[in-house]
Amino acid sequence: MTLAGKVALVTGAGRHQGLGKAICARLLSAGCAVALTDLASPQPLMDTANIGTLSEMDTVAADLATIGPKVIALPMDVRDEAQVEASIAAVVAEFGRLDILINNAGIGYLFSPIIDTPAEFWKAVMDVNLMGAFLCTKHAAQQMIKQGTGGRIVNIASQAAKSGHPHLSAYIASKHGLVGLTRTAALELGAHGITVNAVCPNHVTTGLGAVQNAYYAKLRGVSVEQYLADMRAGIPLGRVGIPEDTANACAFLCSDQAAYITGEAMNVSGGAEMH
Numbered sequence: 229m230t231l232a233g234k235v236a237l238v239t240g241a242g243r244h245q246g247l248g249k250a251i252c253a254r255l256l257s258a259g260c261a262v263a264l265t266d267l268a269s270p271q272p273l274m275d276t277a278n279i280g281t282l283s284e285m286d287t288v289a290a291d292l293a294t295i296g297p298k299v300i301a302l303p304m305d306v307r308d309e310a311q312v313e314a315s316i317a318a319v320v321a322e323f324g325r326l327d328i329l330i331n332n333a334g335i336g337y338l339f340s341p342i343i344d345t346p347a348e349f350w351k352a353v354m355d356v357n358l359m360g361a362f363l364c365t366k367h368a369a370q371q372m373i374k375q376g377t378g379g380r381i382v383n384i385a386s387q388a389a390k391s392g393h394p395h396l397s398a399y400i401a402s403k404h405g406l407v408g409l410t411r412t413a414a415l416e417l418g419a420h421g422i423t424v425n426a427v428c429p430n431h432v433t434t435g436l437g438a439v440q441n442a443y444y445a446k447l448r449g450v451s452v453e454q455y456l457a458d459m460r461a462g463i464p465l466g467r468v469g470i471p472e473d474t475a476n477a478c479a480f481l482c483s484d485q486a487a488y489i490t491g492e493a494m495n496v497s498g499g500a501e502m503h
């Protein structure tokens with residue numbers, strides 16, 4: 229499977245433990261040029277999660293450069309349309325084109341039962357997980373259509389796009405919505421040779437995943453180790469996800485082998501999710 233000559237932009241990829249870094253690594257190892265992007269400044273509500281640091285993106289890029297030489301790091305807030313446009317222009321200036329967009333940026337840690345959830349929590353999650361993916365899709369697709377050689381868009385949804393989960397109503401709704409965006413974009417962009425798919429991982433202990441583990445273990449009154457053991461017991465393949473599972477699925481969906489797959493929401497969950 230080769231992605232030689234292709235150029236990708238991956239959002240929310242500036243954290244060492246995150247899925248985004250693994251996706252970039254996998255694309256680079258297939259010969260793709262990669263622009264990794266992430267937030268450049270602290271955001272309201274996000275400091276509560278203590279996930280990573282803002283200077284992390286440059287060290288992630290340095291690690292990735294050992295896998296493939298064609299990698300750049302760009303600060304980009306997916307909620308800011310001007311930043312999205314500027315980043316895509318920067319990618320085209322650097323690498324000459326854009327073939328692949330991976331909408332990976334997401335927040336999933338503003339936990340609260342619905343009856344106590346402040347509207348600002350709801351809006352913060354929707355703005356990143358759903359509006360951000362929409363803005364990136366809009367401008368990446370414009371560039372791909374201009375090039376006239378097709379393209380690939382992969383949205384990192386979640387098992388949360390298929391099933392409910394307590395205390396994460398906005399996250400769950402945003403990921404269900406992301407599958408709706410995937411299907412609509414697949415319909416609209418198919419005529420341009422652009423496929424649009426979603427990947428739906430189950431739990432992975434990334435920075436975000438670790439925060440979720442701590443919250444739900446405390447809620448259930450068990451240790452994090454016990455919480456994860458209980459989770460594994462419910463997964464047919466007997467383990468939680470690792471970043472490479474999602475990264476491999478992305479590489480496949482971006483490859484020529486997946487040329488006839490679009491509008492799909494593909495589970496990568498060890499069998500934890502089957503519909």
Ligand SMILES: NC(=O)c1ccc[n+]([C@@H]2O[C@H](COP(=O)([O-])OP(=O)(O)OC[C@H]3O[C@@H](n4cnc5c(N)ncnc54)[C@H](O)[C@@H]3O)[C@@H](O)[C@H]2O)c1
Pocket residue numbers: 239240241242243245246247248265266267279280304305306307331332333334335336356360384385386387428429430431432433434435436437
């Ligand atoms: N970890 C899991 O269990 C799991 C499971 C299913 C889906 N996901 C999804 O995978 C994606 C990556 O999550 P992760 O687990 O690697 O966590 P993570 O926190 O490491 O990655 C999320 C990234 O998004 C970035 N981000 C947040 N707001 C942003 C904004 N406004 N603009 C740009 N970037 C922004 C963060 O800085 C971070 O780097 C998310 O969309 C998440 O919902 C994660």
